[in-house]
Amino acid sequence: MNVKDHKWNVAFNSLALAFISYSIIFILYSISEVADKKANFAYATEYLDKQKQRLVYTSLFVNTVFHINGDKLNKIYDESGTYGLDIYVYPVTGGDLEIKGKEEIIVSSMIYAFGNMNSFIGKENSLIYYRSYENDGKLMSFSRLDDFQFDKNMFNQERCQMYNLCSTYATKESLSDRLLVSSIYNDTITGSKTITLSSPVIDQGKVIGDISADIYFDMSILAQEASISSRDQGGMNYIYVDYPQYPMGELSFRSSYVIDNKSTLVFELPISKLILDTLPFFVLSLVISLFATVHYMQYKIQKKRFSEVYEESNRDEMTGLYNRKVFSTPEFLSDTLNQTIAILAIDGNKLKTINDTYGHHCGDAAIKHIAEAMKGVFRDTDYVVRSGGDEFLVILPGCPTPRVMELKEKLKKEVARKKVRPYNMEVSVSVGIAFKRPEEELEYALIAADENLYRDKAQPSDEPEGLDKAC
Template sequence: MSKLEQHIFKKNDSKWTFNHFYRGNKTFKKIIVILFNLLILITLVSASVRNDIHDTQLYVQENLNQIKNAMDILAYRNQRYASTVTKTINDLKNQNLRPLVTIHYYPKLKEFGFNRGIYPNNLLNGTLLGPGKPNKRIQNETHIFAILDDLWTEQQRHTITYNYYYISHALKYFYLSSKSNAINFNATREFFSSPKYKDRHSTSQFDASLYKGFHYTAPYLDIFSKKMVITIKSPVYNKDQIVGDIGVDIPVKSLFQSITLPNKLKSALNLYLYDISNKKRINIYTGYNNNLLPSVEIYTRLSDNILIHANISAAFFISSAIQILMLGLLLLIMLNYMNATLRKYKDQKQYYQLEAYTDQLTGLFNRRVLDTVIQKTLEETRKTDQTISMIVFDANDFKTINDTYGHDIGDLALKHISSTISDMTRDSDICIRLGGDEFCIVLPNADLEQALLMADRLELAIFSGYFCHYHIKVAISTGCTVIKANENLHDALIRADKTLYENKKNKAENRKMLQQQLNNYVFKSPPSFPKKE
């Protein structure tokens, strides 16, 4: 950027130095722009992914809490059923009631029960199963089955699949809440003697669980449905002794059906139960099998020993990040295009502004800058109490050069003057062509003595050089003044012009006197001397 451009733009652009460095080093500018765009893109993607992870975690956590809340509702309802059965048992213990239904014995299976698809169904809704032959106490408990049927018909539509049952620890039988057509349930004999039965018995639970009224079992393989289930059990009492449990079996796989997730999230989700006591993982739903990428963990506690976990694959967030990256790139391309367009418009505007303030022949300022750029420069300089001087000058006998050698030679003379003052002035000095052969230099932070010294140097430098093949020289006359405080440029220019014309007039008179003295010396008669005798 030339000295002229600096004067034009440094007042209009507070970041001229930075922009000037940019224009001088395009490679550095491109690197800075690329790094800045990458920083914006990385910040945008990282912030978006972080928010996406946070929102997804909250969303999945809400779904896990929904599973827990649904199971808690079943648990408290089951506790209420157990309390009702406990009251019924105590009310019927001394009554000799007629059995409500016939309990059959199945010799081939060595089991007893009803509603098993062998004999015609009776009026009770559930299915009875038990090893061996039934006794009279079981006949009396058919009234409990009717109460259970009434309770279990209260079941409302639920997001979790489940099935109620009553197990008698005293008489060793099951009463299931629904009719079953299966005929091979003789596994019950082994069940009542197995360690699993004792482990899931309410008497094996801690006092805290019994006081709460229900407890969760660890997931296990159900002997009837052959599915992995988790059971909520509530104890039934007779004279403060636990005689049975009312349980609700919940298939592990059905837990996933109780939540609603987008298909895209399902494909990146693994859902499982974790048994803390046995350190065992039971899968509920498997959406991905890629273990190379890290995953986001979310869990909630169903009970003291059972956790429900959700793993979200990082691939889910990577795909979202790629989409955001593409949108971010598109946005940055648009912004950079807009910025380039605005910068181009700004450069064009500055170029036209430069053209408006520039004298086409000499490349110096023209008169238009007097009321704009220079006036602002003066105002800023005065705030620092600096002295501002002005030099006004024109070419001597410039009309003679034009008339004798032509206007082309006159233009060369003007270019010679302008190039000389451009080379000899400071960067802070402002050089102006006022018109024709008249020029002006504004010197910030310079007093009258320094202006006079500069004027003498300019006169000598301009006159000492040749500017065309005719080997002619051009001389200038100068006028210097100090711009007073609160004085406008036009008044100072008028005073400097008066000084210029006085100096020019004095130079003309001095030349005239010198020429007269020279003429008198050349044409005057030589003095006469007396002849020697």
């Protein structure tokens, strides 16, 4: 017998072990990956939240400045010059670079407001600017935009309404929270997937400009392998950050964040992505499991072979009973340690006469008959031993005296009850009993059992009969 004989068992065990190992890896990886993605989502939404709060605060502040007196306005002009923030003006192609009229108040107010939060300016993943709808239109940015040309079509009505970009074309309902969130579009400056947050600047009930923040998705921490898209559902703008290349996207870990009264950011991490990401670990687990299972099976086969050889060395070839080698095995020593054991010394009566008169084949048949009777009387856990010729020993660990006496009589009756086949011959046995206490040596107890055997043999007994058939 070898591993090939157990190929289906090896295959099943390898798959089971690989699946268990992979399941543990998948669970641990999923917990880590989901936690990491949720942390990134939380960071991104926190950034969005701060952006929109600052935009709304600044637009409200700018609208307030329109109504203050000259001294306070001059103070804003003076302090805004101390913050070191530069403004870069980009007019419509061919337009005037000069900041005029209320644009000067707006720019100074923005610098004043932003001066206390410089961390809001100069981020690589965003652009902060004021977009004026007056004087043919201008874009005034806190960052230099190299080679940028402001084309009026960038903010025409069609494009603004397509992407929900411009406050001047927005509904009152969408501006009720003073924030306008665009759908996803490709930025003309960077080419990145972009969301624009805009807060209107209003003068005398008319939108004259937007204070805006372009947030570049491609440069955000959410962009790792994910894609972003906008979907209009029931008049709401849902911005999805997900992995459409993976199947069964409906089975996903999901997080959502309400940006404003018309827009919600949704992040979805499909379970299929986690499975495919960890699939190489399953293959590796399967290879390792197959290797381990094959070697374990080889070990079991070798161990079984060794056990069989070891067991055979402790067995009598003729009867299948133990031989005297069993007394030195770890199992026997363990079973008989620190307890009283009963010893039965058993001998076939007149078997020498049978051998001498009718031949050893008749004697061997009688010995096998006695052995079979002993197997029927004693348990598999008892030590039933052929010690030599027609001599037998039975070791009963922890067996009480009354039960030992019952077994002695039962054995005698069982041996005498049946005739030896095929010779129609009757045989009998004599039995001697002794007990070994924990502190005593086994050999002394065996000698005592033999002495009691001879006493039992001296009792009157019937001679074997019926030898005329075959012997």
